[in-house]
Amino acid sequence: MKSIIEKDLENLSKNLYLESPDLWIEFLDKVNSGIFDELVLFFATKYNYISIIKYAIENNLIDINSKSRNKEFDTIYDHLVYVARQNNYKGFSDYLNSLKNPNKEISLNTKNDKIKSETKNKDINIPSVICQKCKSNIFEVGYIVCENKIFKFSHEENKPVETGKEDLNSVICYNCKSLIKDTTPKDLEALCNITTCINCKNDLRNSGIVDKRNLYYNKKLNK
Numbered sequence: 001m002k003s004i005i006e007k008d009l010e011n012l013s014k015n016l017y018l019e020s021p022d023l024w025i026e027f028l029d030k031v032n033s034g035i036f037d038e039l040v041l042f043f044a045t046k047y048n049y050i051s052i053i054k055y056a057i058e059n060n061l062i063d064i065n066s067k068s069r070n071k072e073f074d075t076i077y078d079h080l081v082y083v084a085r086q087n088n089y090k091g092f093s094d095y096l097n098s099l100k101n102p103n104k105e106i107s108l109n110t111k112n113d114k115i116k117s118e119t120k121n122k123d124i125n126i127p128s129v130i131c132q133k134c135k136s137n138i139f140e141v142g143y144i145v146c147e148n149k150i151f152k153f154s155h156e157e158n159k160p161v162e163t164g165k166e167d168l169n170s171v172i173c174y175n176c177k178s179l180i181k182d183t184t185p186k187d188l189e190a191l192c193n194i195t196t197c198i199n200c201k202n203d204l205r206n207s208g209i210v211d212k213r214n215l216y217y218n219k220k221l222n223k
Contacts, residue, residue, distance in 0.1 A: 008049045015047050036061040038069055038076045045083045050092055053080070057099070064099070127191045129183060134176040138188075142174035145185045 009031055017024040023039075030040055036056035041064075044052035056062045064077040073079040077096065084092035128137050150164040169184040 004051055005055045008044075008051050012044060012047055012049050012052065016043055034061070038062075038079065041076065041080060042083060045080050045089070045092060046087065048087070048089055048092070050089075050095060053092070054095070064096075127188075129180065129188065129191070131173040131176060131178055131180060133178040134173060136173065136175045138171070138173050138175075138180060143180065143188070144172040144174055144177075146170055146172070 013024065013028060013031070016027050023043075027040060027043065030037060036052075041053055041056060041062065044050075044056075057064060062076070064080065065075050068074065068076050068079045070079050073082065077100070081093065081096050084096065127139050129139060129143075130136070131138055131141075134141075146168045148166045148168060149162055150166070151160040152163045153159070154161040167185065169186075171180040171183045171185060171188065172178065173180060
């Protein structure tokens with residue numbers, strides 16, 4: 001049973017025989033000797049046999065970046081791209097372009113991964129703490145937590161050195177730089193770890209949630 005590449009080479013050979021018997025003989029000699037040079041790839045492109053192009057390139061049978069025998073083109077790659085565009089073979093053009101611009105495909109994959117991630121994140125219920133000044137949810141725009149650094153003069157190093165740190169309990173809205181009153185970093189952490197229903201006291205991880213609602217932190221109940 002013939003492979004796809006063998007069938008395509010046979011069909012291409014028939015087309016070429018009808019076009020030019022002289023070139024057909026040269027073509028056969030090259031293919032039978034395992035030579036896939038510019039002439040072979042030119043006709044493969046002209047007659048839309050992308051499998052032959054891929055076979056030659058992916059098996060390192062030709063360097064398409066080498067100098068073209070056609071003086072109108074700098075490289076074999078340029079020659080093949082021109083033929084593909086002249087015949088409006090989009091599949092050929094896309095494949096050849098991907099060889100020159102592999103990052104394009106990578107960028108596309110990255111974009112798809114980002115879309116999938118964003119779609120998945122839509123199912124996450126984001127807690128809400130609203131800044132009174134800019135009316136933004138600080139969980140979405142971000143918030144700033146400050147710390148105090150303690151310095152003392154070091155006789156050994158002859159300069160002030162840091163001797164300790166202490167976290168401040170203040171939270172600042174990143175969007176407008178306003179202080180979020182009566183809220184500490186621990187309050188925000190607790191808000192993200194709500195697991196108990198305030199009404200029935202059941203563990204939501206076991207009982208489940210049938211309706212999503214915005215989460216608001218009740219400071220008095222710590223829930």
